[in-house]
Amino acid sequence: MSTPEPPSVPAEAVPTEAAPAPPVPAEPAASSAVPPATEDGIIRIVSVSDSESYLKWATQLLSSLPNVEAHVCLIDNPILPTEEQIRHAVAGTAWAGRKIPIVTRADLAETIADHRADIVLGAATGPIVAQLFLTAHLLDLRPALVSGLPGMGLPASGKGMNYRRLMDAFIAHSHAEVAAYTEASELAQVPCEVFLARLPMLRSTGIPQPADTPADAPAEIPRESASPDSAQVPRTLVFAPQAKVPESAADRESILAALAEFAHRHHDSTAIIKLRSRPGEFETHHEQHSYFELLETLRNRGVPGADRIELGYGPLDEFLIPGSALVTVSSTAALEAFDRGIPTLLVSDFGFDRTLLNEAFADSGATGTLAEVAAGSIGFPSPEWLAANYFHVADGGLRRHLGLLATRARANQLPNRRSAVWKQKRLLIRAELRTMAPTPVIRAYRKIRTGR
Known part of the structure; x- marks a missing residue:
């Protein structure tokens, strides 16, 4: 599979379908700092994914949040999804039928700044998130950093939390996951909040019943x-x-x-x-x-x-x-x-x-x-x-939590965690190799994996 060349100018932000208000056009940033956002309640989010499953999660999640102006992109890496995989991943979301831009590691800071991100969503595997969050931390006024997993997240992994050491918040999808990742973050000494959300692909509002069972029918026989x-x-x-x-x-x-x-x-x-x-x-x-x-x-x-x-x-x-x-x-x-x-x-x-x-x-x-x-x-x-398990009532809590993080980011009230970067040096070497490898190297790697 050949690697698409990244666009020279990042694509315009894509508003989610759930947003009740029109999106605010993003103005070009003059520097690497994130300018103050408008006071209309809209959160600006830049999401970076590396694979089909993470792209699916990110686009479904962002499409479910009201008052969000989101820019979704893929980072060039050896597990980059094909056009068909991308099309399937974004089906039914605000990004269906749209071109998902592909960026390189060198593009990350500019992409975050150009879209004036209040929040950066690391919707990717650990090594990619580690590099993404390090880049975001180097901005003069850094955005809030949020990550999560694209499906069931149990058992909670301390290694995964280490890759995300610089994050401000982690999104979990059940009460059991919240407890597990709160414990994992404490054991790994990763100071972050753990937010509860519903998996965005789950649409039911109550407890699901078998499709052929009427709403007033007795419960399923064990x-x-x-x-x-x-x-x-x-x-x-x-x-x-x-x-x-x-x-x-x-x-x-x-x-x-x-x-x-x-x-x-x-x-x-x-x-x-x-x-x-x-x-x-x-x-x-x-x-x-x-x-x-x-x-x-x-x-x-x-x-x-x-x-x-x-x-x-x-x-x-x-x-x-x-x-x-x-x-x-x-x-x-x-x-x-x-x-x-x-x-x-x-x-x-x-x-x-x-x-x-x-x-x-x-x-x-x-x-x-x-x-x-x-x-x-x-x-x-x-x-x-x-x-x-996973079918708790969605009460809009995630949007409120993200709104507070965005407010703190605009006010420059987020903690400076650069001192924690040294703990990630070994992990970041792997991230560097995956995100900075020249195109010929990536292509050779893919040929080795596919045998072609």
Whole structure:
């Protein structure tokens, strides 16, 4: 994949769809300082992403906030998403159909200044955020620095907090995550606030119910008491892979074998692997033992049903439709399926723990075996679990917190944390390599990773 050349002049700020007032045009900055913002209540945010998943999170988050004038860009790096990945990531947001500018590390200070940012959103992997926040700290009047993760964030990582050491605030998506990241920040000695927000892709206003259940119907029968034949076989069974887990090829093949058996047993139904990247494209996390290749292996072996498994690409929304069901091991896709009332199964065969990134689902009531996947017996989480995990009421608190941070930034009341930079020197070397590598080096790196 060739690397697009960054624009010589940053694109104009894009107002979010939720903003009730017209955006205030950004005037060119005369220096690296951030000029005072207007008094109309609008927050100016510059968001920097490096991959498809972070871009999706950033554009959905910013589109959900009122009175925000946001400039979203990608930074040139080895995991830069393709045009197709970008299009899928911004679908349904204020940036749909718009060109996302690509900047280099050298462009960061100018981009922040030109858009007079009150807040810089580090919507990227740790090394990129470390470099971005260091650049922002060197401005005469620095903006507030905010970061977060593009999906479920448990278990909380001390390493991730170290990369974000210079931040003022971290966005978490459940009460459990707030507690975990507050503890992680204290252990890592990263002085920041932890804000609670709803994952922006979740649209329900109350506790989600199965899509075919009327609002006044009794609660879902607990999965443990349901017989294998009590659930309706889905017309479309969608598997949402996670790049990091399960790790072994054997475990991944066992999932594909269950999907193949489902397809073989249920000729009126379709099994789909919903992939986030095509061969040669990149995701936030590198994936070994790709399902694309493993599926070919099963087909070559003549495994019954393997030839009926389809590959799907595009926004997940297009797959979460009535009559479908979702299967995953650990993925934010499960939360999106819950949100839409889609039957969902978290595979229990490999267990639930920190290494599998799925321990939050252990008592959800939506767990099941690969044998149940093959049978098409897919359940739904309990209302109690949903209320306690990620489906809290969105009360506008994040916007209020960001407004206060913006006010403090304009008044030059944010703490100076440059003394903490020395703790990041080793981490920043990696960030420098990822953001400053010349284009030929990046292209060579990509060729090595793709084998082309």
